[in-house]
Amino acid sequence: MSTANLHSAHGARPAALRQEDLQISPLATSHTIPSVWYVDPGFHAFDRTAVLERSWQYVGPASRVAEPGTFVSDFVAGNPVVAVRDQQGQLRAFYNVCKHRGGPLVTAPCGAARMLQCQYHGWTYRLDGMLRGVPRFDRTELFDRRDYGLTEIAVDTWDGLLFVCLRPDETPPLSAIMGGIRERIAPTNPVPVSPTPTTTGRGLYDVASFSYAARDTYDVKANWKVYVDNYLEGYHLPLVHPELCDLLDFSSYVTETFDWYSLQHSHIKPASNSSGPASEQAYYYFVFPNLMLNILPGRLQVNRVDQVAADACSVVFDYYYGDIPGTGGEGAGGERTTAERMAADRTFSDRVQAEDVDICEHVQRGLQSNAYDRGRFSYDLEGGVHHFQAMLKRAYKNVMP
Ligand code: FES
Ligand SMILES: [Fe+2]
Numbered sequence: 001m002s003t004a005n006l007h008s009a010h011g012a013r014p015a016a017l018r019q020e021d022l023q024i025s026p027l028a029t030s031h032t033i034p035s036v037w038y039v040d041p042g043f044h045a046f047d048r049t050a051v052l053e054r055s056w057q058y059v060g061p062a063s064r065v066a067e068p069g070t071f072v073s074d075f076v077a078g079n080p081v082v083a084v085r086d087q088q089g090q091l092r093a094f095y096n097v098c099k100h101r102g103g104p105l106v107t108a109p110c111g112a113a114r115m116l117q118c119q120y121h122g123w124t125y126r127l128d129g130m131l132r133g134v135p136r137f138d139r140t141e142l143f144d145r146r147d148y149g150l151t152e153i154a155v156d157t158w159d160g161l162l163f164v165c166l167r168p169d170e171t172p173p174l175s176a177i178m179g180g181i182r183e184r185i186a187p188t189n190p191v192p193v194s195p196t197p198t199t200t201g202r203g204l205y206d207v208a209s210f211s212y213a214a215r216d217t218y219d220v221k222a223n224w225k226v227y228v229d230n231y232l233e234g235y236h237l238p239l240v241h242p243e244l245c246d247l248l249d250f251s252s253y254v255t256e257t258f259d260w261y262s263l264q265h266s267h268i269k270p271a272s273n274s275s276g277p278a279s280e281q282a283y284y285y286f287v288f289p290n291l292m293l294n295i296l297p298g299r300l301q302v303n304r305v306d307q308v309a310a311d312a313c314s315v316v317f318d319y320y321y322g323d324i325p326g327t328g329g330e331g332a333g334g335e336r337t338t339a340e341r342m343a344a345d346r347t348f349s350d351r352v353q354a355e356d357v358d359i360c361e362h363v364q365r366g367l368q369s370n371a372y373d374r375g376r377f378s379y380d381l382e383g384g385v386h387h388f389q390a391m392l393k394r395a396y397k398n399v400m401p
Helices: 003-009 041-052 174-178 181-188 224-231 242-247 338-367 383-398
Strands: 056-061 070-076 079-085 091-095 110-112 131-133 152-158 161-165 211-220 248-257 261-268 281-287 291-296 299-309 312-321
Touching: 041 299, 041 383, 056 070, 056 211, 056 291, 056 299, 056 312, 070 299, 079 161, 152 174, 181 281, 211 338, 224 281, 224 299, 224 312, 224 338, 224 383, 242 248, 242 338, 248 383, 261 383, 299 338, 312 338
Parallel strands: none
Antiparallel strands: 056 161, 070 079, 070 110, 079 091, 091 152, 152 161, 211 312, 248 261, 261 281, 281 291, 291 299, 299 312
């Protein structure tokens, strides 16, 4: 391996990144980013260090680490992580990596433990990360267990969602990133009046009051940015998602952009058998660089797009529901039990996701072909893609000398 490749594997500036491609032009005159950004392994490594490690990564429901001794583990930005509530009640997070020879401390996605014990040779760590138990190490010399505590990372919560950050010194606080989302959807946050509400005082869009239900994960043979681009535009709805298009009032579809996120929103067409309030909204928030919050009345679906390889990603779908009768799910309508509307919602989402996966995999092959380098944007329907690509360029520039 050449020195250049070695650096590139560690996320240095890719050789194929040209200065002129970092220019940010207005939507109406801009080109899309070059195809090499989606196919080159150098960009895969650069995206991880320049973009994903320098952002807040969603891990799961904060309710799973409410009690002292509870933990949640996951992989974010290519790294195994574990978040714990320590015995003093403080929320902490670490790389889920033992300092002996790199073993995992926890392999379950969530649970409870008084100590974190490595699953390989049994070293034990306190929940504040200090190394405590080191079996059969008496004859190892010049070894001070204080030098082998877990590497701590930043952890925070927003509206019931748990996040970690691998490079907090180079990332704005989570509250600053998410600022304005709750306020934006609050004015259309009515309490249902019919049928009899079981959650008096809770709103249809009060995501902090929703309960975690399930996780689905999808493998996609496309670069993570192909998936994000696709999420960010309504341009493909009529051809790729005719069924979804029938449920949304496409004429009301609007994209708004903000500092750290963009919002696509649309009215939901009133279903003929719906008993929910009129003029319900669907909110599709994209939070840079790889988080989506898909908010419908009584339902939050969180997506996290994870890199797998230059030409592959996987997407986590976490479902949260409010205890509100007759709501939840693009495909749901009428009065249903929570279990029924959850099942209908997941089935419908699964169909839409299959359509997106299929088109993204075709696009990846197109980007890898001889025929394509850069395209253009629909001013009306692709503003979100332009916004994402401008933020990406900014993130690249921030780490370049
Ligand atoms: S790797 Fe953890 S105890 Fe050996
Ligand atoms: Fe789509």
